Amino acid sequence: VTAGAGRTRREAARPARQEAKRPARQETLRRHNLALVLGEVAVHGPLSRAQVAAATGLTKGTVSSLVDDLVAAGLVRTLAPTRGAVGRPGNPLALDPGGPVGVGLEIDVDYTRVAVVDLTGDVRQRRVEVADHRTSSPEASLASAAALVRDVVHAATRQGHAVAGLGVAVPGLVDTKGLLRLAPNLPGWESTPVLSVLHGHLDDGPDGLPADAHTALDNEANLAALGEQWFGGHPDLRDFVYVSGEIGVGAGIVTGGAVFRGVSGYAGELGHVPVDPDGPACGCGGRGCLEQVAGQEALLRAAGVPVDAGTTTAAPDGSVATLRRRADGGDREALRALEAAGHALGVAVSALVNVVDVPTVVLGGLYAALAPWLRGPLTAELGTRVVASSWAPTQVLVSTLGPDAAVRGAAGTVLRHILDDPEAYVPAPV
Ligand SMILES: [Zn+2]
Numbered sequence: 001v002t003a004g005a006g007r008t009r010r011e012a013a014r015p016a017r018q019e020a021k022r023p024a025r026q027e028t029l030r031r032h033n034l035a036l037v038l039g040e041v042a043v044h045g046p047l048s049r050a051q052v053a054a055a056t057g058l059t060k061g062t063v064s065s066l067v068d069d070l071v072a073a074g075l076v077r078t079l080a081p082t083r084g085a086v087g088r089p090g091n092p093l094a095l096d097p098g099g100p101v102g103v104g105l106e107i108d109v110d111y112t113r114v115a116v117v118d119l120t121g122d123v124r125q126r127r128v129e130v131a132d133h134r135t136s137s138p139e140a141s142l143a144s145a146a147a148l149v150r151d152v153v154h155a156a157t158r159q160g161h162a163v164a165g166l167g168v169a170v171p172g173l174v175d176t177k178g179l180l181r182l183a184p185n186l187p188g189w190e191s192t193p194v195l196s197v198l199h200g201h202l203d204d205g206p207d208g209l210p211a212d213a214h215t216a217l218d219n220e221a222n223l224a225a226l227g228e229q230w231f232g233g234h235p236d237l238r239d240f241v242y243v244s245g246e247i248g249v250g251a252g253i254v255t256g257g258a259v260f261r262g263v264s265g266y267a268g269e270l271g272h273v274p275v276d277p278d279g280p281a282c283g284c285g286g287r288g289c290l291e292q293v294a295g296q297e298a299l300l301r302a303a304g305v306p307v308d309a310g311t312t313t314a315a316p317d318g319s320v321a322t323l324r325r326r327a328d329g330g331d332r333e334a335l336r337a338l339e340a341a342g343h344a345l346g347v348a349v350s351a352l353v354n355v356v357d358v359p360t361v362v363l364g365g366l367y368a369a370l371a372p373w374l375r376g377p378l379t380a381e382l383g384t385r386v387v388a389s390s391w392a393p394t395q396v397l398v399s400t401l402g403p404d405a406a407v408r409g410a411a412g413t414v415l416r417h418i419l420d421d422p423e424a425y426v427p428a429p430v
Pocket residue numbers: 271272273282283284285286287289
């Protein structure tokens with residue numbers, strides 16, 4: 001789900017007359033080969049120029065020229081030579097953490113989180129604001145989110161980074177045209193043009209986004225799943241369901257390394273799979289949906305923990321931390337609520353696994369924080385209910401990115417855009 005960046009940086013920077021001088025095929029070839037070399041360094045680096053040539057099938061001369069361009073653009077850097085290497089291996093090449101960065105913004109029901117992520121996947125800046133978006137208008141929420149983005153853009157620019165774009169994660173249904181259609185837990189957010197409102201706040205001024213910024217909007221569970229896949233330290237993770245527990249519950253379904261979105265972009269609404277058809281009413285119009293039984297506020301209420309503002313999973317003194325402390329101390333009410341939530345989660349996730357047939361479930365957000373108590377009942381339900389479980393048992397992993405998963409995935413969409421087509425960042429040959 002991408003709002004196009006319009007003219008690329010190079011088109012904007014270069015006069016049209018110069019464009020006409022170069023044969024089209026040569027242009028296309030160079031563009032393709034820049035992406036090929038950068039992709040090789042990104043996936044398999046650090047690598048020598050000779051290793052890149054061998055892996056890509058390009059001549060060493062071509063690789064050297066392309067690498068020089070990528071180094072000049074701040075996309076690739078040369079590391080100190082490995083000691084004890086035989087022959088003349090040359091300085092190994094790796095992605096440049098000082099190069100362009102992506103900004104990730106997550107607007108969830110009760111907080112706003114922003115991170116700046118460099119090409120190597122490291123977080124350079126981070127801001128978190130506890131804010132209950134149910135009690136403010138979309139306009140007011142987006143204005144304060146934009147102020148947080150300006151703050152990190154300012155800080156990243158001072159560190160010498162070029163900001164390449166903004167990825168935005170929201171807790172609702174994002175259609176294939178980039179419109180937030182509906183956020184079941186945010187009543188005022190219907191058909192909200194999130195990106196164009198943010199552009200209105202961010203297109204001007206020194207701490208705004210550059211005119212050619214790449215911007216994208218997606219569901220937070222989809223982006224958290226991608227963040228986990230790209231930066232979570234699971235190199236073999238290609239087919240899985242990422243279960244995002246917050247006030248709402250969502251799933252990012254990934255098959256063959258790509259998010260499964262459904263026809264209109266709305267797939268993965270795990271939170272509205274019924275686990276108790278006669279249960280409490282839900283914002284979606286149904287009853288007894290998973291998130292009414294095992295979402296953050298439902299779980300806290302069942303555990304007898306006061307629900308207050310600042311209940312985010314990240315808050316050290318928030319309600320979720322209180323729940324953990326009580327469970328650690330053996331509090332019966334807390335343990336009973338966690339057990340019940342784990343079973344409800346297992347019922348819903350089993351239904352999903354039976355339908356989509358993926359081998360791995362990754363617990364994220366609230367469910368990562370509470371995994372020690374949820375894993376047992378969840379695994380029991382999967383073992384009982386997943387039809388193929390006796391020869392294809394479902395593996396349950398816990399998110400390694402915790403509350404950063406969605407912002408890192410959101411920023412990652414910008415970084416992916418650079419890696420897929422770096423030419424816009426590389427100065428044109430003379
Ligand atoms: Zn529902």
